């Protein structure tokens with residue numbers, strides 16, 4: 001079925017969804033990373049970027065928070081840009097783990113690959129694959145430049161967050177060395193782990209993340225800057241990865257109730273991708289037990305369901321410009 005929606009309808013649904021969910025309580029800030037435990041839990045925003053470049057921002061959408069696991073999405077895209085989707089599939093994989101994002105058990109269960117670039121193991125592996133090999137500064141530049149192109153503006157490292165994560169990332173150190181044991185780290189182990197930790201510590205806003213999501217939804221062309229960032233063949237690959245594991249052990253429940261492929265980070269940010277239609281981002285620090293923002297989920301789900309934008313309902317949605 002063809003379904004046409006107007007920009008007015010989108011703005012109204014976003015405002016209603018925001019108003020309905022802004023007083024929700026529940027969840028706690030990520031407490032295992034000291035910096036994140038201290039962020040104001042009342043921050044809340046939703047951002048939408050349409051494929052004509054129009055941006056809708058409601059709430060705290062210019063607050064710069066830790067990108068955390070949302071960074072796994074751009075770095076998976078970067079590896080595909082540099083080496084192609086097939087290499088990513090063969091060296092890392094595209095399966096759900098059904099387990100927490102930092103699971104060591106998931107690696108032991110599937111010792112032939114780290115499952116997906118969107119959990120910690122696969123993301124550390126992805127950082128090891130980024131080119132130029134063996135060059136920490138060159139790899140870091142590639143990671144940051146890629147995010148900058150996807151968002152149309154640069155992320156900024158939150159030094160305090162980087163120090164906080166580096167001082168407490170013992171579980172991730174175990175993951176990195178276990179992957180090394182299975183020959184799934186393709187560069188220096190400590191360098192790969194450090195790049196992963198640093199990319200998680202990048203500060204980003206929900207306004208920026210919505211542009212990133214829209215670039216994915218727009219087959220790799222950033223709708224705000226107009227720049228062709230990646231080959232259109234990458235969009236279905238990254239969106240399928242996001243749909244498969246974006247909310248970790250809650251991914252199925254999320255897709256069932258919202259119908260939108262989305263990826264969370266423990267900083268409280270979430271991106272949602274509606275291919276061919278729009279990119280969405282929401283942000284609120286308190287998390288559920290799987291590490292997904294409670295209010296970001298609520299506002300995004302409310303917005304998508306109001307307009308029946310879920311990808312499984314057979315609607316071919318177009319926005320009237």
Ligand SMILES: NC(=O)CC[C@H](N)C(=O)O
Pocket residue numbers: 068069070101102120165172197200264265266267291
């Ligand atoms: N789910 C997340 O956002 C986790 C990211 C965090 N830096 C970690 O590695 O534990």
